[in-house]
Amino acid sequence: EAGVTQFPSHSVIEKGQTVTLRCDPISGHDNLYWYRRVMGKEIKFLLHFVKESKQDESGMPNNRFLAERTGGTYSTLKVQPAELEDSGVYFCASSQGTWTVYGKNIQYFGAGTRLSVL
Amino acid sequence: AQKVTQAQTEISVVEKEDVTLDCVYETRDTTYYLFWYKQPPSGELVFLIRRNSFDEQNEISGRYSWNFQKSTSSFNFTITASQVVDSAVYFCALKGNAGNMLTFGGGTRLMVKP
Numbered sequence: 001e002a003g004v005t006q007f008p009s010h011s012v013i014e015k016g017q018t019v020t021l022r023c024d025p026i027s028g029h030d031n032l033y034w035y036r037r038v039m040g041k042e043i044k045f046l047l048h049f050v051k052e053s054k055q056d057e058s059g060m061p062n063n064r065f066l067a068e069r070t071g072g073t074y075s076t077l078k079v080q081p082a083e084l085e086d087s088g089v090y091f092c093a094s095s096q097g098t099w100t101v102y103g104k105n106i107q108y109f110g111a112g113t114r115l116s117v118l
Numbered sequence: 119a120q121k122v123t124q125a126q127t128e129i130s131v132v133e134k135e136d137v138t139l140d141c142v143y144e145t146r147d148t149t150y151y152l153f154w155y156k157q158p159p160s161g162e163l164v165f166l167i168r169r170n171s172f173d174e175q176n177e178i179s180g181r182y183s184w185n186f187q188k189s190t191s192s193f194n195f196t197i198t199a200s201q202v203v204d205s206a207v208y209f210c211a212l213k214g215n216a217g218n219m220l221t222f223g224g225g226t227r228l229m230v231k232p
Contacts, residue, residue, distance in 0.1 A: 003162065031218070042122075043209065045219035056217055091163065098218055107220060109155070109163035 002026065004110035006092050012116045018080040021113045025074070025094030031055075032075050033095075033107060034067060038088035049075060050098070082117045089114050120145045122212050124223035131200055132231050139195040139226045141210030147171075149215045152186065152193045157207040157225070169193065200230045 007022045025032045034046040046065070047057040051072035060067070064083070069075040079086055093107040121144040131137045143152065150171045155163040167177060169186050177184045181198045197204055207227045211220040 009161075033218070035220075035222075042224050043211075043220075043222040045221075048218050056219065058217075059219065089161075093163075095218075105218075106165055106168060108165060111161035 004092055004094050004108055006090075006110040006113050008113060009111065010114045010116070012118065013082055014118050015084055016081045018078065019082055019115060021077045021079075021090050021092075021115070023075045023077070023092030023110060025092070026096075026108060029094035029096050029108075030072065031095040031098060031105075031107075032069060033093040034075070034077055035059075035091040035093065036088050037091070037112075038085070041088075043091065046077075079115070082115075084117050087115055087117045120147075120212055120214050120221045122210050122221055122223035124208075124210055124226050126226045127224065128227045128229070130229045130231065133202060134199050135230075136196060136198050137200050137228065137230075139197075139208050139210075139228065141193045141195065141223060143191050143193065143210070143212045145212060145214050147215040151213040153211040153213070153220065154184065154193075154195050155209045155211065157209065159206070163209065166195075197228075200228075202230050202232055204228060205230045 005024045011019050013019050030051050032049040035043050037043045045059040048055045049069045052069050066078045089112040091112045093109045095105050095107045097105050123142045152169045154166040157163050174186050183196045185194045207225045209225045210223040213220050
């Protein structure tokens with residue numbers, strides 16, 4: 001079974017440009033999460049989808065970030081326009097269920113997309 | 119607010135040594151979950167273990183063991199007879215009672231030398 005896959009693995013853009021990151025969750029996982037780790041900091045939560053709906057977007061830093069999950073399958077995270085402080089590693093995770101369903105709520109992570117804004 | 123602290127940023131050991139990675143957490147929730155993830159050089163975060171706040175039993179899985187102590191708010195991870203393949207960054211994380219987000223510690227980079 002394929003794990004969580006993220007594209008691209010590395011993206012280098014200039015300040016002011018737009019970048020779109022993609023995440024394909026594990027097949028059958030309704031829950032999808034985005035996290036990021038900026039240089040020297042902890043991994044921080046960005047948002048959580050249940051199918052195509054945003055369940056929690058409390059971690060989104062500002063309106064330059066737009067996440068979508070059309071059809072409840074893969075998700076994209078767009079940064080427009082990118083700023084220097086957006087550099088970091090963006091992780092995606094998925095889980096089969098949520099915390100009310102014991103044993104199905106473990107979040108499985110992808111390898112991340114390393115974003116470098118110059 | 120929740121917080122996870124991994125005070126050891128980097129540990130270096132020689133193969134076959136035992137090593138313990140520390141994790142201290144803060145939460146006001148009475149129900150919560152603790153996790154350990156491993157990040158090998160390939161980059162993905164690999165799930166290792168989940169423990170809920172009502173289960174203080176220590177757990178052993180092969181060379182890995184976990185010591186959960188609510189009295190000291192700690193969830194430490196020990197690798198016995200370390201191997202080079204154990205070299206990675208290890209993250210401790212906490213999920214509280216509300217929401218589904220994980221709160222991560224800063225990670226501990228473990229280097230096992232042959």
